[in-house]
Amino acid sequence: MSEQRLIIKGGTPLRGSIRVQGAKNSALPIIAAALLCEGKTELHNCPCISDTYSSCRILTCLGCRCSFKKNDNLLIIDPSGADKTYIPDELMQEMRSSIIYMGAMLGAFGECRLSFPGGCQLGPRPIDMHLAALKKMGVRINEQYGSIECRVPEKMQGARISLGYPSVGATENIILAAVKAGGETVITNAAREPEIVDMVSFLNKCGARIRGAGGSTIAIDGVERLEGCCYNIMPDRIAAATYVSAAVCSRGEIELQGIDISLCDSYMPVFEQMGCGIYPCERGIYVNAAKHLKAPAGIITLPHPGFPTDAQPPLMAAVCKAAGTTIFEETVFENRYRHVDALGKMGADIKVVGKAAVVRGVDTMYGARVSALDLRGGAALAAAAVGAEG
Secondary structure, three states: OOOOOOOOOOOOOOEEEEEOOEOHHHHHHHHHHHHHOEOOEEEEOOOOOHHHHHHHHHHHHOOOEEEEEOOOOEEEEEOOOOOOOEOOHHHHOOOHHHHHHHHHHHHHHOEEEEEOOOOOOOOOOOOHHHHHHHHHOOOEEEEEOOEEEEEOOOOOEOOEEEOOOOOHHHHHHHHHHHOOOEOEEEEEOOOOOHHHHHHHHHHHHOOOEEEOEOEOEEEEEOOOOOEOOEEEOOEOHHHHHHHHHHHHHHOOEEEEEOOOHHHHOOOHHHHHHHOOEEEEEOOEEEEEOOOOOEOOOEEEEOOOOOEOHHHHHHHHHHHOOOEOEEEEEOOOOOOOOOOHHHHHHOOOEEEEEOOEEEEEOOOOOEOOOOOOOOHHHHHHHHHHHHOOEO
8 A cells, every 4th residue: 555645834824614524433333333224324424534434345245235425425324235244354454443343243143253453553452341241141252363253042132231441342332232132231331422422312213222321321222123214423523622733733713613512521621721712603613722822731531521532642732832831641542642752753842651741842843754653643743733844
């Protein structure tokens, strides 16, 4: 594959408006959930990103028909021909979220065979919680040489499942497996992210009976069938955080269209602490970062409603030129500082010690040739480059 590059000439403040795309972390589990439905599903505001195409390749491999109209951000999924229960390793390796097809296939077919997921190397992503939960629901699992084979001898049954950590992936997998299982499934210490709420809203529109999404306890009453529907995917709050960070880096002034400020409550207060003007407006959110900004004291990444780990890299880029010192503590992924060396090449003053990163503001950042080692880190470098000289 040829190298993909962005060439950015920085030093000009960002000005103007941009519509926030559909949320990646919402679209991917909803695409997988379409496998459980009878009839076509139409997903509007579906983001035009590589993971959407990877998801379509997985569904096509399983026998579904997918049509993505990228100019309209419309994905149409027809699962009527789905009859395969195996996902090849090369497709599983294309993205980190591919493990959600375990729950979707078990809910749809009662069996599946796949391997461990790939994608951005942010540290180990153990799936022990996923497997333990599915075993409680009657799934027999055989792991061998990196391959996972799952089979339900009869019908999957609901269970009471308590998660040791509010894992987004485990919560999604349990819901996908439980939505057509017999009886009630109750998840305690469930993930509370807005993207979980969006997936549940989609499933309920298809005929599921799920309550409690957005809280720490989610209850699922199994149903016999789901019917495909038309659904509008929520806007991407992490993309919005990236655009705000780019505005801060360039001392710009932007409008984010199509997103409600309440969706950004987990991180917008940090930008306000820096001195940004953040205002809800008729079309979305207005951001004024034109003045010199001060560094926030400390940021700790936590499960929702805490500060999101996905917003940590672009925020780090934003504070590189802020007056003062910011201490980051990354508690979710152990390899979430892979963008630090590249920011250092651009003139940032960052020291990493274990889970902590200390960022001291500098007056100027400079253009450099850098590499993006993961998705959010790449977004951070692009944001920093907009405000760098050269």
